[in-house]
Amino acid sequence: MADRRAVPDVDRAAASRRALERRRGRASLKRDLTTRVIAPQDVLRQATEDADSDAATMRITDFLTALPAIGAGKRDRLLEELSISPVKRLGGLGVRQRVALSEWLDQRFPRHRPRAARSRLLVLAGPTAVGKGTVAAHIRQTHPEIHLSVSATTRSPRPGEVDGVHYFFVDDAEFDRLVAEGQLLEYAVVHNKHRYGTPRGPVDAALAEGKTVLLEIDLQGARQVRAAEPSASLVFLLPPTWDELVDRLVGRGTEDAEERTRRLRTARTELAAQNEFDYLVVNGDVATAAEEVVELSSGSAR
Ligand code: 5GP
Numbered sequence: 001m002a003d004r005r006a007v008p009d010v011d012r013a014a015a016s017r018r019a020l021e022r023r024r025g026r027a028s029l030k031r032d033l034t035t036r037v038i039a040p041q042d043v044l045r046q047a048t049e050d051a052d053s054d055a056a057t058m059r060i061t062d063f064l065t066a067l068p069a070i071g072a073g074k075r076d077r078l079l080e081e082l083s084i085s086p087v088k089r090l091g092g093l094g095v096r097q098r099v100a101l102s103e104w105l106d107q108r109f110p111r112h113r114p115r116a117a118r119s120r121l122l123v124l125a126g127p128t129a130v131g132k133g134t135v136a137a138h139i140r141q142t143h144p145e146i147h148l149s150v151s152a153t154t155r156s157p158r159p160g161e162v163d164g165v166h167y168f169f170v171d172d173a174e175f176d177r178l179v180a181e182g183q184l185l186e187y188a189v190v191h192n193k194h195r196y197g198t199p200r201g202p203v204d205a206a207l208a209e210g211k212t213v214l215l216e217i218d219l220q221g222a223r224q225v226r227a228a229e230p231s232a233s234l235v236f237l238l239p240p241t242w243d244e245l246v247d248r249l250v251g252r253g254t255e256d257a258e259e260r261t262r263r264l265r266t267a268r269t270e271l272a273a274q275n276e277f278d279y280l281v282v283n284g285d286v287a288t289a290a291e292e293v294v295e296l297s298s299g300s301a302r
Pocket of ligand 1: 151152188216
């Protein structure tokens, strides 16, 4: 072996290779945190035990925003609350900071949640045009054991849509009645136009029978379900790439420039919501994405 001290160029090359591997390692760790492949408590433990690990060299800010449902605002408030400087790395926390962070993680992400306590309510949401409807339709065909919730809507049926199968088509007065009587688990105005909502009764009945229930709804609805049923699992469907989503949204260029810009802005905002979700599934191929969603519902990924 060559004496490395005598060949500084080799040192430099090795160091930059190590730095690159480090960055890759941290990026992969962040993905694992976001998709809950690894528990944040385990990452913190690694950082404490091994000062040279990818976990130890991760910035506290990156660690926190990689966690499901933690955005920049929540992260900054938390750092202030725990008296941790945002420039700290996970391995550089003081004992008190580490204990405070660990207590917060245990509270926010309970480790040993008993399976039975976790409901089988699964929410599928994602940006406009990502193909939620197609994935849900595929699940309906291939997994009849999963109860796909039928929403109420004030929009008119499209050709081929059947009342009670694709939607319950109701008028404004009927929708108002459902809201007033508390019969909707969640509801929202979608695309500034029509109202959509999830009837509570059939969802409760299917859950009581031990079935998995899938809701294919918009982001506003997903947030309401999270608030109403914290044990629900929220799945965010992602396009394979941003360009792909742009292509699907903008289509064949039939929209004018203003409409194009409006749609792209909406998609960007919607994509930013992915951090609020428990799981991310990429919709590259409909059958594969559908199977991934079903696997999440069976709990095998947890
Ligand atoms: P469409 O009119 O194309 O069938 O659906 C438009 C949008 O409404 C889709 O993004 C779909 O996810 C959403 N949507 C359908 N049903 C519900 C519902 O019950 N609640 C909410 N919040 N959104 C829904």
